[in-house]
Amino acid sequence: MQLLVVGSGRVIVTDERRGERNVAAVAIPPGVQHAMRSENAFGAAIYLDPASRGAGVTAQDQVADWESKADLLLSAPIDEEFPETALTLLTSSRAADPHPALRQAADLVHQGTVGPLRLADVAAQVRMSPSRLGHLFSEQLGLPFTAYVRWARLRAAMETVQKGGSLTEAAHAAGFTDSSHLTRVTHAMFGLPPSALARAVRWE
Numbered sequence: 001m002q003l004l005v006v007g008s009g010r011v012i013v014t015d016e017r018r019g020e021r022n023v024a025a026v027a028i029p030p031g032v033q034h035a036m037r038s039e040n041a042f043g044a045a046i047y048l049d050p051a052s053r054g055a056g057v058t059a060q061d062q063v064a065d066w067e068s069k070a071d072l073l074l075s076a077p078i079d080e081e082f083p084e085t086a087l088t089l090l091t092s093s094r095a096a097d098p099h100p101a102l103r104q105a106a107d108l109v110h111q112g113t114v115g116p117l118r119l120a121d122v123a124a125q126v127r128m129s130p131s132r133l134g135h136l137f138s139e140q141l142g143l144p145f146t147a148y149v150r151w152a153r154l155r156a157a158m159e160t161v162q163k164g165g166s167l168t169e170a171a172h173a174a175g176f177t178d179s180s181h182l183t184r185v186t187h188a189m190f191g192l193p194p195s196a197l198a199r200a201v202r203w204e
Helices: 060-075 082-090 100-111 119-125 130-141 145-162 167-173 179-190 194-200
Strands: 002-015 019-023 025-028 034-047
Touching: 002 060, 002 082, 034 082, 100 119, 100 130, 100 145, 119 130, 119 145, 130 145, 145 167, 145 179, 145 194, 167 179, 167 194, 179 194
Parallel strands: none
Antiparallel strands: 002 019, 002 025, 002 034
16 A cells, blocks of 8 residues: 655655545555656655555555555654654554464565565465455555565666666566566556666665
8 A cells, every 4th residue: 555645745655546646644455556857845655565564554445544544644744754653654463364374474575585486386485375365455554465475576676786786687586577578567556667666665
């Protein structure tokens, strides 16, 4: 899930469901294709890893609640502490912890981004059927297994770039075919090239 908060200027979000709108704060669910354009804008974008603290809040039946609570962020200063403040404000006490096997599977995905990651192999390691584990990814994290793997690979690649690695090194370290493949995925997910994303992102 993406959270966008605009501190100043103007941001227009376009999506398939609501068309074009000027926003001050918005929550965009996983898998929703959208575009943004800004006019002298300053703000913050937060991308929540579905398996992080507050997992479960990305479920589709809670999206409306998140969009209403996104307005809370407008009272928080956009500074170094903003990501943690945002999570504190938005994390619902009602959000259930993910299934223990799902948490273990998510950890395995992040540990194994260099090589191939197949649902059947991960399911075997957490002693669960592939169909059941795949269902848990979609139901509790709001993303199918393959999309979660893509997210984990992208995060691993950006961490390599931030440590001084080249795009080619980052692509290979995260299981992408090459730097072009990494660039395509980065553009598709964030609308930014990897170099710009690596400069702007901070993992919490």
